[in-house]
Amino acid sequence: MKKLLLLMLLIANGILAVAQTGIQGVVRNATTGDGIPNVQIIVKKQNVVAFTDELGEFKITELQAGSDVLEIVHPVYSAKALQIIITANRVTPIGIIRVRDEQTVVREVAQDVANVITLDAEMGSSEENTGASARGTSLSARGDVYASAASYTFSAMRFRPRGYDNTYETTYINGVNFNALARGNFNYSMLGGLNDAMRNKDVNQGLSPSSYSYGNIAGVTNINTKASQYPTGTRTSLAFSNRSYTLRAQALHARDLGNGLSLAVSGIARWADEGIIEGTFYNSAGLFTALEKKFSDKHSLSLTLFAAPTQRGQQGATLKEVYDLAGSIYYNPYWGYQDGKQRTSRVVNSVDPTAVLS
Known part of the structure; x- marks a missing residue:
């Protein structure tokens, strides 16, 4: 029984x-x-x-x-x-x-708008302390009202929070220090506008320590490009502007491949036959790929590849008298006509292919 x-x-x-x-x-x-x-x-x-x-x-x-x-x-x-x-x-x-918390979503939307309506980081000269590399805080400003205002609103005037040079701000990608050895700062133009791919970041203002750094007097930023950290799905965006470029299209796709593998792919294109400044054409593309293998909750291996070849015509500053003679504040001394065709004397070609294994 x-x-x-x-x-x-x-x-x-x-x-x-x-x-x-x-x-x-x-x-x-x-x-x-x-x-x-x-x-x-x-x-x-x-x-x-x-x-x-x-x-x-x-x-x-x-x-x-x-x-x-x-x-x-x-x-x-x-x-x-x-x-x-x-x-x-x-x-x-x-x-x-x-x-995602609602405040982060609102800040990301504001950042996307700011990236379109503000002066592009690559419009300035490529000399030290000017241009794209000098505006390091424009990507890292998040979650702080003062830092956001200083980056988006005043960065075009080369404003620096607390007067610190950008060499005192350290930027990491997946915990790897990416400040240039020669110049000491982070070259943001190497990211080529891959905002969606570089969106996940940890920002620490001042000397506050973090899990990847002891801090720096101007702050530290860690950009997290591990594939498992991106929301699963596809995100696309299309923007029109009348500043340095007139069209920007980008897309991001992330998925779980199973067996601990995650994949994220992103692409961007920015183009202008001529920006708001005469003779400043813009032709830029970017591609991003991240692959991650998770062995456990505490151990993973990540490979990140990205490159953003860019070709653009530069603008130059001149005297007020020249602007008065030209009758326009958008006059650019770096361009003119040669054999009946428009020609820009200063053209920047840049690309920094990058691979990160972490």
């Missing part, structure tokens, strides 16, 4: 285990990678609600098999609804759901 009862219990337990249909996953901060507790998980079509635990993990069972929509609800964080497939008699792994 006891053997029969034990056998029946085992059979019933097996039936319950087989009949378990549901989903499981984890919700994490897209910037820090930390799990987020108390996130509301809604299986929309079946009207089932659950919450994440202290580690950001969730598991929902007793669901019906088929396609459904998974919604993520939180007062601080936001994420797009996910299309999911629930497999019968199986707890389907959803994987990692990365969410």
Whole structure:
């Protein structure tokens, strides 16, 4: 009798285990990678609600098999609804759901707008302390009102927060110091406008220490290009401007390849037959690829490749008398007509192919 009862219990337990249909996953901060507790998980079509635990993990069972929509609800964080497939008699792994806080999303939109409407970082001279490399804070300003205003609003006037030269600001890519050995600063023009690919960053103002640096008096920035840190999916954008370039198109695609592999690919093109300054044409393209293999939660190997070949006509400063004679504040002494064709005397060709293994 006891053997029969034990056998029946085992059979019933097996039936319950087989009949378990549901989903499981984890919700994490897209910037820090930390799990987020108390996130509301809604299986929309079946009207089932659950919450994440202290580690950001969730598991929902007793669901019906088929396609459904998974919604993520939180007062601080936001994420797009996910299309999911629930497999019968199986707890389907959803994987990692990365969410962003609302303030970060607003700042990113403001940064995209600022990148279009402000003077382009590459319009100035290529000499030291001018041009693209001198405006290092324009990419790293995030989360600080003063730093954002100093970077976007006053950077065209070569304003430096607290008067520190940009050689006192250190920039890393995946923890690798990328300040130039000869000039001491970071050459932001090498990124070629790959804003979406270089969006994930950790910024520390002043001498505050971080996980990758002891700090610097003008601050430190670490750009995180690990493929697993990008939200899964595709993002595209198209912008028109009347400044240094008239058209900008870019796209970013990230996906989980399975077996711990993640891939992120991004491309950008910026073009102008002539900018707002006479004789300043613009022709730039950029390509970014990141591949990461995660061996565990604490160990991974990442390869990042990017390059942004750029060709542009430069503008030059002159005297007020010349502007008065020309009748325009947009007069450029570096261009003119030769044999009936427009020609620019100063053309910059730049490309810095980069590979980072970390």
